[in-house]
Amino acid sequence: MKKILIIEDDEKIALALSVRLKAHGYCAWIAGDGITALNLAMRQRPDLVVLDISLPAGNGFELAERFQTLPETRETPIIFATASKDPDLRKRAVRAGAAGLLRKPYNAEDLLALAQNALEEFPASVRSGIALRRDATTPPVLSSAPKRILIVEDDDKIANSLAVRLRAAGYQTSIAADGLSGVRSAAQQRPDLVLLDISLPAGDGFKVAERIQTHIPTPTPIIFLTASKRSEFRQRARDLGAVAFFEKPFEAQDLRALIRNGLTH
Numbered sequence: 001m002k003k004i005l006i007i008e009d010d011e012k013i014a015l016a017l018s019v020r021l022k023a024h025g026y027c028a029w030i031a032g033d034g035i036t037a038l039n040l041a042m043r044q045r046p047d048l049v050v051l052d053i054s055l056p057a058g059n060g061f062e063l064a065e066r067f068q069t070l071p072e073t074r075e076t077p078i079i080f081a082t083a084s085k086d087p088d089l090r091k092r093a094v095r096a097g098a099a100g101l102l103r104k105p106y107n108a109e110d111l112l113a114l115a116q117n118a119l120e121e122f123p124a125s126v127r128s129g130i131a132l133r134r135d136a137t138t139p140p141v142l143s144s145a146p147k148r149i150l151i152v153e154d155d156d157k158i159a160n161s162l163a164v165r166l167r168a169a170g171y172q173t174s175i176a177a178d179g180l181s182g183v184r185s186a187a188q189q190r191p192d193l194v195l196l197d198i199s200l201p202a203g204d205g206f207k208v209a210e211r212i213q214t215h216i217p218t219p220t221p222i223i224f225l226t227a228s229k230r231s232e233f234r235q236r237a238r239d240l241g242a243v244a245f246f247e248k249p250f251e252a253q254d255l256r257a258l259i260r261n262g263l264t265h
Helices: 010-025 034-044 060-067 089-094 108-122 124-128 130-134 158-166 179-189 204-213 229-237 252-263
Strands: 003-006 025-030 048-053 077-083 099-102 147-152 174-175 193-197 224-226 244-247
Touching: 003 010, 003 034, 010 025, 010 108, 034 048, 034 060, 048 060, 048 108, 048 130, 060 077, 060 130, 077 089, 077 108, 089 099, 099 204, 108 174, 108 179, 108 204, 124 130, 147 158, 147 179, 158 174, 158 252, 174 179, 179 193, 179 204, 193 204, 204 224, 224 229, 229 244, 244 252
Parallel strands: 003 025, 003 048, 048 077, 077 099, 147 174, 147 193, 193 224, 224 244
Antiparallel strands: none
């Protein structure tokens, strides 16, 4: 059984998380403060830490740094949790080597998906953040692998047309027909860019974008697609960090140019 350490000072929230995780086959411990968390981590050597950023006697980022100095937890992935909507927190979480950032109030489905992704796929060099910081001066290794693009679009004809055109341009594509599938595909595949329709079954594209950014530790470029001309949509897209906002019907050449720009953004 994978071991998860929950560091949360709200006892009710911590117990609810523990119950959810245990129901899905995980072994969970709870710590309400940093000192207890450090002691538990050194004894139990958890496979994953879910860490509230706001803690008594210190914040979660300081505790995460402490974990990275201990041999028992140096490469343990950390999912940060917060009720704050401050965009700088995400940047700090990425710099700290986070496996994800979970927004409160918790969504059990998001927590389980993040936990599974962190335990199965998150690379050790990113988990600790130490290797990345140490090698910051090393030139990046260039890869010839095609860029991966996730298309989240409920219109089959539009989605398939986009996929065919993008594959012809040398991209690797996958399609999700609704928001839930889009979030799952993003968490599993880690696309280099997402084409996201705003009008989707079971939730709008803006909410899907928020959840995708929560599930992926590094910000993912998103291009929103819509047939609407509502000005507030553009503002919401900008607020979510979109690299572009594209109105339907679209010209394939223009969209390819936006994608090239988004991938180098």
